[in-house]
Amino acid sequence: MEFTIGLVAAILGSALATGLACAGSAIGIGIVGQTAAGVVSEDPDKFGPTILLQALPGTQGIYGLLIGFLILQRTGVLGGNIVELSILQGVAVLFSALPIAIVGYYSAIAQGKAAAGGVLLIAKRPEELGKGIIYAAMVETYAVFALLMSIMILFNIQF
Amino acid sequence: MGIAKMNKLYLVAHQAEKDKVLAILQQLGVLEVSDLQAKDVEGQAWAEMVEEDQEREALQSLEARLADLRFALDFLHRYYPAKKSLLAALNDSKMVVESAQLNSNASEWDRVSTNVHAALRKIDGKLMLLRNDETRLQNLKIQLTPWAKLDVPLEEIKATTVVRTELGTLPAAELGQIGEELAAAAPACYLQEINNDRGESFVFVLYHISSADDVQSVLKQHNFNKQNFPQLQGTTAENLKRIEQELAKAESERKATLAGAAEQLKYRDQLNYFLDYLTLERDKKQVVSNLARTGKAFILEGWICQADLAGLRKKLAVACETVEVFVREPEENELFPVMLENKPIFAPFEFVTKLYGIPGPRGLDPTPFLAPFWFVFFGLCMTDAGYGVAIVLLASLGLLKVKGEAVRKLLWVLFAGGFSTIVFGWLLGGWFGLELFGAPLVFNPLLDPMPMLTYALILGVFQIFFGMAIQFVRLLKQGRVFDALADVGLWYVLIIGLLMHIAPGMAGVAKTMSLIGAAGLVLTQGRTQPTIVKKLLSGVLSLYNITGYLSDVLSYSRLLALGLATGVIAIAINTMAGLLQGSPFLFVPMVILLIVGHTFNLVINTLGSYIHSSRLQYIEFYSRFYEGGGRRFVPFQLKTRHLEVNPEWSKTS
Incomplete structure (x- = not known):
């Protein structure tokens, strides 16, 4: 494998998308977990619904992983047929990672807070789980948009 | 279809038949009993004749029995938790009882649970005593342990006529100084350090009675903390050994006592049944507080679905002699509880509707409208035929096993979503990330996402237009023709005009249409404002809503x-598994990676697809026409967890 500046820039994009989005998800899931543990200490039967809410901020990590994977695949780092990238092409690929890297990180944390609120909601009103989920899912919309834009940029760079 | 027609029902009967009437109502479960408080009665012709009814004593005694029963069940649960698999918990297998036999069964359960409760209370008391004993022994052990090396029997630590002996603690750092001071102040004194722990010296002091004051004053200066073991005999070591033995004895006794509780475990089912029975009885007594009564009769008010009315009348006529039922339609602005009624094909989607809330009594049940959209959206969010097959299979399995009504609805919704996933997976995606049966039939969005984006947005425009159409028809039905044309029609004109700009060769028409739409909105949207200026201002501001349509x-x-x-x-999982391909040693890890990976992807994406398909209904679709704020119809019915009561008439009908 011959490394060029363009290729390394693309790999940096892959690393940022995965690393930042996963870090955000980890923080978000941690926030929900703390709240959930407190609620479950009162009522162990709420483990099921709280774990559902805890899973919600995890999707940003998956989206980040997805973009990271797509970048490695498109540039041929995965699979072995390395694409020759100019510096500008490599930087463009790096930029394609930024939407999901930035939004993934912040939205996962925000979603974690909303989901933690949802956990408190079901602590008092277990029948309202659906509403708690929807509140958290409202945040996720923006991670989905960022993912979409990352995909669009990545797929429309010609090389 | 949609929101069920509710009727208000008044039922008058003789007090003697109250229990019978309530039992029938509870078993039918079709009537929501309203609270007939004085304010509701006011204005009625019979207001003067009635007072509030209640059976407080019967209710209290039932509550007391329930509390006893819950104590027994909690006690058993605390020491012997009932293990239930997830499926069993969803399944809720209940014991079926004929209502005619309920009372005779109940007297048996009553006898059993009284015995169990008495036995468990006794065991609980004994456990408490044992716990107190153990605490006392543990504390004594903590006190005695530092003195373990003292070989003087504890009963000899006391004052005689000439000599005093004492045990106590002193600061270890000052011990040398204390020795010197004692030697100076009272020569007839002996001080020995028995133990030294965390800066404290545990000392034995012996002195002649004549120097008691001197010794005491020195010790006092150094914060001597005297310790007494008045009731103990023998050396410390002997005592510690005895305490250990007693603790072990208490522990074994505790186990034996708990084993006694285990004997009661076999009655747990009967206790649960009795809990259900008592709850049913309690519910009946609780309802009484909603009634009003005269000397000999009682009156009950409630809501009933029109369709269930005939059945209720028939059952009451067969069983009772004095019952009179009066029914009327809800009044103009009267709020009635909402029950959703839909064709079987749409009914499961009530689950999606209820997740958001209940539509208002004069609103519209969105279930049949959102169902087709939800179906398509779920399939598009998943887009993998393999996962679709998995969802269909899992949902079918669940439907075979699970009986709970709400869960079954969810499973039907998922079943439909799985089916939709197969279709869209076939058209636009793969099978577990692979192209098992050749390329997707239509095109592959992974290679060319732009057309798919266009289709998604077209779907969005279509659903939003559809929601606007629903609102248009609603307004027309209410006779608000101008509102329909101004608030919905003009938006159609404007948005369609704007959209037509994309189409080639239509620019002229598009421009005219959007201008007409915009002008119309400016002129009409401020019509509720008082002055001309405010009317125009609100009209212009309303154009800002265009951003709402755009973002939706x-x-x-x-x-x-x-x-x-x-x-x-899915492709990423396959690629990673592909890296392990080739070596026979890596075959098992590869298979595990494939199974775990695809299961994870399936679960997380099913959850995501469910949430986002629903969200598009709630936020983007509902905002065009939905009117919420309804109250769920909660009929007075048999609420049980372990029993299934078959009503008397179930055999005949």
């Missing part, structure tokens, strides 16, 4: 993004 349409791009995500993650 863009929101449908998630259909593409989520669909791509499922496919790409």
Whole structure:
């Protein structure tokens, strides 16, 4: 494998998308977990619904992983047929990672807070789980948009 | 279809038949009993004749029995938790009882549970005593342990006529100084350090009675903390040994006592049944507080679904002699509880509707409208035929096993979603990320996402237009023709005009249409304002809502993004597994990676697809026409967890 500046820039994009989005998800899931543990200490039967809410901020990590994977695949780092990238092409690929890297990180944390609120909601009103989920899912919309834009940029760079 | 027609029902009967009437109502479960408080009665012709009814004593005694029963069940649960698998918990297998036999069964359960409760109370008392004993022994042990090396029997630590002996603690750092001071102040004194722990010296002091004051004053200066073991005999070591033995004895006694509780475990089912029975009885007594009564009769008010009315009348006529039922339609602005009624094909989607809330009594049940959209959206969010097959299979399995009504609805919704996933997976995606049966029939969004984005947005425009059409028809039905034309029709004109700009060769028409629409909105949207200036201002500001339509349409791009995500993650899992291919040693890890990976992807994407398909209904679709604020219809019915009561008439009908 011959490394060029363009290729390394693309790999940096892959690393940022995965690393930042996963870090955000980890923080978000941690926030929900703390709240959930407190609620479950009162009522162990709420483990099921709280774990559902805890899973919600995890999707940003998956989206980040997805973009990271797509970048490695498109540039041929995965699979072995390395694409020759100019510096500008490599930087463009790096930029394609930024939407999901930035939004993934912040939205996962925000979603974690909303989901933690949802956990408190079901602590008092277990029948309202659906509403708690929807509140958290409202945040996720923006991670989905960022993912979409990352995909669009990545797929429309010609090389 | 949609929101069920409710009727208000008044029922008058003789007090002697109250229990019978309530039992029938509870078993039928079709009537929501309203609270007939004084304010509701006011204005009625019979207001003067009635007072509030209640059976406080019967209710209290039932509550007391329930508390006893819960104590027994909690006690058993604390020491012997009932293990239930997830499926069993969903399944709720109940014991079936004929209502005619309920009372005779109940007297048996009553006898059993009284015995169990008495036995468990006794065991609980004994456990408490044992716990107190153990605490006392543990404390003594902690006190005695530092003195373990003292070989003087504890009963000899006391004052005689000439000598005093004492045990106590002193600061270890000052011990040398204390020795010197004692030697100076009272020569007839002996001080020995027995133990030294955490800066404290545990000392034995012996002195002649004549120097008691001197010794005491020195010790006092150094914070001597005297310790007494008045009731103990023998050396410390002997005592510690005895305490250990007693603790062990208490522990074994505790185990034996708990074993006694285990004997009661076999009655747990009967206790649960009795809990259900008592709860049913309690519910009946609780309802009484909603009634009003005269000397000999009682009156009950409630809501009933029109369709259930005939059945109720028939049952009451067969069983009772004095019952009179009066029914009327809800009044103009009267709020009645809402029950959703839909054709079997749409009914499961009530689950999606209820997740958001209940529509208002004079609103519209959105279930049949959202169902087809939800179906398509779920499939597009998943877009993998293999996962579709998995969802269909899992949902079918669940439907075979699970009986709970709400869970069954969810499973039917997922079943439909799985079916939709197969269709869209076939058209636009793969099978577990692979192209098992050749390329997707239509095109592959992974290679060319742009057309898919367009289709997603077109779907969005279509659903939003559809929601506007619903509102248009609603307004027309209410006779608000101008509102329909101004608030919905003009938006149609404006948005269609704007959209036509994209189409080639239509620019002229598009421009005219959007201008007409915009002008119309400016002129009409401020019509509720008082002055001309405010009217125009509100009209102009209303154009700002165009951004709302724009963002709502863009929101449908998630259909593409989520669909791509499922496919790409599946491919990623396959690629990673592919790296392990080739070596026979890595075959097992490869299979495990494939199974775990695809299961994970399936679960997380099913959850995501469910949430986002629902969200598009709630936020983008509902905002066009939905009117919420309804109250759920909660009939007075048999609420049980372990019993299934078959009403008397179930055999005959």
